[in-house]
Amino acid sequence: MPYFDAASAAPLHPVARQALLASLDEGWADPARLYREGRRARLLLDAAREAAADAVGCRPDELVFTPSGTRALHDGIAGALAGRRRVGRHMAVSAVEHSAVLQSAAALEAAGGSFTEVPVDRTGRVAPGAYAAALRPDTALAALQSANHEVGTEQPVAEVAEECRAAGVPLLVDAAQSLGWGRVEGGWSLLTASAHKWGGPSGVGLLAVRKGVRFAAQGPADERESGRAPGFPDLPAIVAAAASLRAVRAEAAAEGARLRALVDRVRARVPELVRDVEVVGDPRRRLPHLVTFSCLYVDGESLLHALDRAGFSVSSGSSCTSSTLTPSHVLRAMGVLSEGNVRVSLPVGTAEEDVERFLEVLPGVVASVREQLGAPTETAAPAGEAAELVVDALGKRCPIPVIELAKAFPGVPVGGLVTVLSDDEAARLDVPAWCEMRGQEYVGEHSVEGGVAYTVRRLA
Amino acid sequence: MPYFDAASAAPLHPVARQALLASLDEGWADPARLYREGRRARLLLDAAREAAADAVGCRPDELVFTPSGTRALHDGIAGALAGRRRVGRHMAVSAVEHSAVLQSAAALEAAGGSFTEVPVDRTGRVAPGAYAAALRPDTALAALQSANHEVGTEQPVAEVAEECRAAGVPLLVDAAQSLGWGRVEGGWSLLTASAHKWGGPSGVGLLAVRKGVRFAAQGPADERESGRAPGFPDLPAIVAAAASLRAVRAEAAAEGARLRALVDRVRARVPELVRDVEVVGDPRRRLPHLVTFSCLYVDGESLLHALDRAGFSVSSGSSCTSSTLTPSHVLRAMGVLSEGNVRVSLPVGTAEEDVERFLEVLPGVVASVREQLGAPTETAAPAGEAAELVVDALGKRCPIPVIELAKAFPGVPVGGLVTVLSDDEAARLDVPAWCEMRGQEYVGEHSVEGGVAYTVRRLA
Structure with missing residues (x-):
């Protein structure tokens, strides 16, 4: 039963499972305590921090563990905004950021600040120049994802970081979708990620804040994680997250190339197999494992259910599959078709035959949904007379x-x-x-x- | 090697371990998704919520899972305060609450509100009348722990809840230390707890908010957990937390009685075995597994290290074992000796012989620390002449x-x-x-x- 929604959550990597099991026994105690169980926990925490910092490309004392990628974004943005409150209360974001970023921007606005959404082109990519134009003298923080979670398009992070550096604005990079595939290049100031996207356990996010970046943690004071992530750390999960990040990185080049070929095949074959399909996202500058397409005259929820019955677990940005009755903000910002939207994101190790089987099944599934809905057929009718x-x-x-x-x-x-x-x-x-x-x-x-x-x- | 610091973190309960392992395979997907892995995760989450709500004594839709007890307190207090902001910006707390509560109160004050600390007696207990006196027309929220984390004293929650009800003020109960032993009785409005205190995994807290209690979640909006706990839920840990809570509750009466007898023995024997000792906390109305004492002329850190070398892991509220150089706020509020402070909190299943061995080892350890510090001996010197x-x-x-x-x-x-x-x-x-x-x-x-x-x- 192929699971093709790795961008939402990946199954636990075997290395994560092994590390989690080992540290359930060794890492349950409070790492702040002086006795042996505490010291043992501290060693595990320190080692995990070093491994994660190495993968991120920062110093261990620049990185803290948070309870999720969402919390890393919420707390990282709030801390960075507060740290530069004297500069101003404006934030720049791309229009296709994760909802945790956009909701943080909305919270800033509700509190009297403001934000600018930098538009994207039809591939979902921001232009560095457009991003630069959004930076103002009172911009406290800029945020840009490394790659989009719905369509896979990679953002020009290094170029935008250069624009931000020139404007004196710190750049926060949401690397949730890409960190398992490699470091984020360029001069970012803050970076966040989420372990369960790379096969680590849920319950672990990362927040890196470069030395010299002004940061004032918000909320009640707490001594944990340099005062930036309150609460008892979930050490077994942290250890498993760091171990699996190292493991997926070791496989990233080879596995990335293999999945990229499978995704290329999906990108090429779906429009051949199914009429009236729009494959969205940048065809080249993209995550290796993710492809998104939309099908005219198709109801996303029916499509998902039909694919589920056929054994395939995929996601959708169509409005009818969300609780808000609006299409995904990413598809909206790109200006692409939202109906019959399907996101396929392949977990590490996806078998080629599962992808082939998906391509076999898809045309019939789409056709049956279209038929149920009474979608128009291809036969052209003669032109009518009404103007x-x-x-x-x-x-x-x-x-x-x-x-x-x-x-x-x-x-x-x-x-x-x-x-x-x-x-x-x-x-x-x-x-x-x-x-x-x-x-x-x-x-x-x-x-x-x-x-x-x-x-x-x-x-x- | 006996570990006697269950009040800080308990080793993983076998049932928690088993549930965690099972749900690593079944519960890694996003419970908000429509496909089978998501539906399976949703079923696990719903079942865990029902089990936890049953243990707490609330409705499932009143309970959300948070990433820790600290986050449950931070977010619960912030939400309750915001929900009653029209009433006022005053909060009542006991002087011996967990630091997460006191820091939340400090954050309220820093934001222009105020709080009243209700004093405790020498046993660490608040008087319901004194608590009632702290409630004002502008009091938005009252907080009281079910039992103290450092000295084990149980608080008169039901009486204070009655006072709060009469004053129309919601009461938040921090049940972190007691929930494994039983439900919190009385008419509380909000309740928080932490799974790793009862042998569940770290990474899971509970926040219960009774229907009808005004609550406005703070921070950026997020759909998870009724909008009260942002971020992807750590489902395997949540399942393990709920399963182990049920398991420890099934054993609570018998195990509580057994540990209470061991603690009674420590309370009785320590002052007989070691001179100049003050056993602190209420001798009867207390947690079954926790006893705290302070030793004159002893440096807490040296004592902890010596006990650690002798094989015992305990905690201390002495100033020299904390990073702040001040004694524990609990001991201060009680007005009891803080030097040479030792907290013994027995995990479920603690062997009687380990406690006996602790009593054998303690006198020599205290004596050697005193000797190193040049503490005065018992021999009375003749009275001097200087006035x-x-x-x-x-x-x-x-x-x-x-x-x-x-x-x-x-x-x-x-x-x-x-x-x-x-x-x-x-x-x-x-x-x-x-x-x-x-x-x-x-x-x-x-x-x-x-x-x-x-x-x-x-x-x-």
Whole structure:
């Protein structure tokens, strides 16, 4: 039963399991205590810190362990912002950061600060120049992920770090998705990561703060982890996290190349096997193990369930699979199709035949979901006579508004207009994406009672 | 090699180990995902929540898992304070709470709020009436531990909860030390605990918030754990925590009685075996497994090291074993001797012969530390003639100032005064404690250049 959602959580690496078991016996005591069990725990903690710092590329005293990647981001951002509060209360972030970064920025705004979201191109990548333009005299902190968690696109961290250095702004890099594959290059100031993304146990994040970076830990004072991560450290998990990071790094070059080839195959074959698919993310500057595509006229939740029944565990950024009823903010920022979205992220050791089997299964699964939804078929209907048609899809959820649009479209001649009325957030993204995929013109949107009208001109 | 510091961290319970191993395989995936690995994780999480809620005595939807007891306290207090911010920004705490509570109160004060520390008696217990007197119209939250972590004294939680209810103030109970032994009775509003205190793994805390209690989670928004504990949950550890809580509870009555008898033996024998010892904490209303005593003329760190060499791992609230150079705030609030302080907290399953062996070893260890420090012997010197003596112990650390006091004391006649000059924080506690133990009169203190003068009158 292939599990293809490593970007969410990877199964425990055998080295992590072994280290965890060993340190359950050796590392349960308080490393702050003076007696032998405490000293033994301290040695394990020190060794784990050294191993993790070596993998990150920082000094051991620059790195602390946190209870998760999210907490590393929350606490790291809060500490860095407070440390430079005199400079100002503005933060720069890319539009495709992890929600923990964006929610930290929102919390800053709620507390009276402000933030700028740097846009990305259609591959999900920020331009260093655009990032530089977001830096202001009152910018306390900039944040940029090393690679995107939903589409795999690598960000130009070294170039942005150079822009930040020139502007005197510390750069925090969220390396959650990439740290298992290698160090983050460039002059970053703070770095965070999450162990369960590289096959370490859950319950461990990393926060590195370069010497000289102003940092004022927030929240009640606590002596643990240099005062930067309160609470008793989860030592067995920390030991397992450090050991598995070292292990995956040792395999990273070879395994990365192997998975990259499998992902290349998925990227190439999916559009050949399934019509009306958009493969998203940068085709070259990307994580080795991750590929994302979106399928027109498909409901993401139905697709996930059907793939699950077929034995494949994947993730989706479609609105109908989230609790918020909005498509993933990453897909929105990229301006790509969100419906029928599938993220495939291969764990270390994924077998080639599992990927081949996925490619065999996918076309039938997509076709059956489309059939259930009454998606339009490829046979072109003769052009209709109405100069303008209005499709009322109010109250209907993704992907129905786009299906209704596609079905109505043959009813107008070339040059004619079709307007879709929809109150589904996904339509804002998916109607223009449909135009792009179909070579039609997206005219624009305007408010109507109960929703939004999206207008498309037939070009072909 | 007996480990007697269960109040700091207990070795992993066999049931916790077994549950952890099983859920490493079954519970590594994201419980928020729809595919089978996610659903399996969700089932484990739900079952763990039900088991923990049953042990706490609350509804499952009132309980969330946090990364530690400290984080449960930090986040629980911050959320409860924010939830009642309109009422006011005052907090009531006992003077002997865990540092995570006191530091939360300090953070409230730093942010413009205020707090009242309710004093304790010499056994470490708050009086419900005194607690009630600390509640004000602007009190947003009251906090009281179920039992003290350093001396084992149980607090009158049910009575204080009643006072809080009458005043309309929610009561947060830190049950870290007691939850393994039983439910916290009484009408508390919030409750926190820490799994590694009952033999669960580190990395798991509990936060229960009763329905109807106003709560506004602080920090960046996050969907996990009802929005109250951000970050990917450490599911294997959570499963192990819940399973071991159930297991220790099943043994609690019998094991509690057995350990209570061992602790009674320590409480009775230590003062017989070692002269100039003060056993602290309530002799009856206390945790079953914990006993604390302080030894005059003894340096806590030397004592801990000597006991460690003899094979016993214990903890200490003496100033010289902490990084802050001040004695434990608990001993200070109780007004008891802090020098030569030893906390013995027996893990579940402690063998009787290990306790007997501790009692055999202790007198020699204390005697050798005293000898190294040149502590006064019992032979009474003839009374001297000087009506007043001044002992300059400036620059000398605990327990030297008290040793110097005791050595100088025979130099004055009954009615005479001895004044000790000291810049060691422990002297403020230990000079009066010495007077109490010796039946002499503590006259008072006043500032002098470079320190404080503590004056004692000879009564016998």
